[in-house]
Amino acid sequence: MATRDLSFPRIEGQASRQAHCDLPEGTFERELGREGFFGPATQMYHSHPPTGWLDWSGPLRPRCFDLNKLGDTDIFFWDAPLILHNASVRVRQWRCNTNMDHLVRNADGDDLLFIHQGGGEVYCDYGHMDYAAGDYIVLPRSTMWRIEPATPTTLLAIECTSGAYRLPERGLVGHQAQFDRAILDTPKIDAAFRAQQDENEWRVHIKRRNQLSSVHYPFNPLDAVGWQGELSPVRINVKDIRPLTSHRYHLPPSAHTTWVGNRFVVCTFLPRPFESDPGALKVPYFHNNDDYDEVLFYHAGDFFSRDNIDAGMMTWHPCGFTHGPHPKALQHMFEQKKPMTDEVAVMLDTRDPLDMGEAAAEIEWPAYAQSWRTGEEPMRPPEIPHKAAE
Ligand SMILES: [Fe+2]
Numbered sequence: 001m002a003t004r005d006l007s008f009p010r011i012e013g014q015a016s017r018q019a020h021c022d023l024p025e026g027t028f029e030r031e032l033g034r035e036g037f038f039g040p041a042t043q044m045y046h047s048h049p050p051t052g053w054l055d056w057s058g059p060l061r062p063r064c065f066d067l068n069k070l071g072d073t074d075i076f077f078w079d080a081p082l083i084l085h086n087a088s089v090r091v092r093q094w095r096c097n098t099n100m101d102h103l104v105r106n107a108d109g110d111d112l113l114f115i116h117q118g119g120g121e122v123y124c125d126y127g128h129m130d131y132a133a134g135d136y137i138v139l140p141r142s143t144m145w146r147i148e149p150a151t152p153t154t155l156l157a158i159e160c161t162s163g164a165y166r167l168p169e170r171g172l173v174g175h176q177a178q179f180d181r182a183i184l185d186t187p188k189i190d191a192a193f194r195a196q197q198d199e200n201e202w203r204v205h206i207k208r209r210n211q212l213s214s215v216h217y218p219f220n221p222l223d224a225v226g227w228q229g230e231l232s233p234v235r236i237n238v239k240d241i242r243p244l245t246s247h248r249y250h251l252p253p254s255a256h257t258t259w260v261g262n263r264f265v266v267c268t269f270l271p272r273p274f275e276s277d278p279g280a281l282k283v284p285y286f287h288n289n290d291d292y293d294e295v296l297f298y299h300a301g302d303f304f305s306r307d308n309i310d311a312g313m314m315t316w317h318p319c320g321f322t323h324g325p326h327p328k329a330l331q332h333m334f335e336q337k338k339p340m341t342d343e344v345a346v347m348l349d350t351r352d353p354l355d356m357g358e359a360a361a362e363i364e365w366p367a368y369a370q371s372w373r374t375g376e377e378p379m380r381p382p383e384i385p386h387k388a389a390e
Contacts, residue, residue: 009039019043020250022279037252042149042336050286050322051372064368082357088263090159100146107208109161113137118153134238163262185232193298243270248277267347273340286324295348302342
């Protein structure tokens, strides 16, 4: 049966005709959006910050986890604490200081490793690469691998369960935008790789359906002498990602998508100039992302839209409530003290609800939901020139 879309643009009361720009005097904009900034959306203009709540009760609330407090090091990779998960994605943090004397293989899906701290060498079926803080490494499903840290290493492992990581469509900006595919590094069959090949006994610990099996070899199975094909681990450092910006328009988070998984995306927020047009918003607008759970991991820098958030922390904004910049960040926007952001953060947006892993409850900052409170007086934007909408 043919169907007709329920959505078409209408305008009611005082509103700007251009989202995120030229807000009516003294208003706070909120986007009510579907399908993760791609679907039907309405911009609403409020007289109070939409995060100016007094209190929360019930299971739905914004949450914050301090992953710096997960102190276990050199535990087995498959025992790394599970922070958040659903049927499509599992997020864990792993710390490793010493060389792995075994191999691991994930038969449940691709793993995306994000190196938060440390550096060293990674050896896998396909050869050898080094790694450093800020690297993303995509390990295709069932790749055998191990690492040799040169410095203590902390990484996020984001599993794309039953799926493969892909690159986003770049559309009108072309597929060289943000990074050229030529800049993705792949493992090398080099001297270091050949040097680790031996006739000693090695074990491979395989995860399949979240159950572990072990294979015992009388030699190191990372013994390839060469390969050709289009399937391989890839590595890119966040320094090689060139963010899209507009000086007149605050781009939505989806513009910063780096990886597309199965029912989730991973985006990277990088240092970039603030919008300079007087009428353009300079911080993320208040929004309900009404089909997605949103997770942010703060890697480095000064997190411009968040107060009291340090590197190594993770926030989780489940679908179902409005969120946006913290009060101080909003004030800084009005004062326009900084020319550009200085943040590196990894965002995970999932189409299906996430659940907390056991480790998350122990490191939660319970007062996070109150962190938008602004004190006795409701926060008002200072007198700065706004172009009033017609
Ligand atoms: Fe959000």
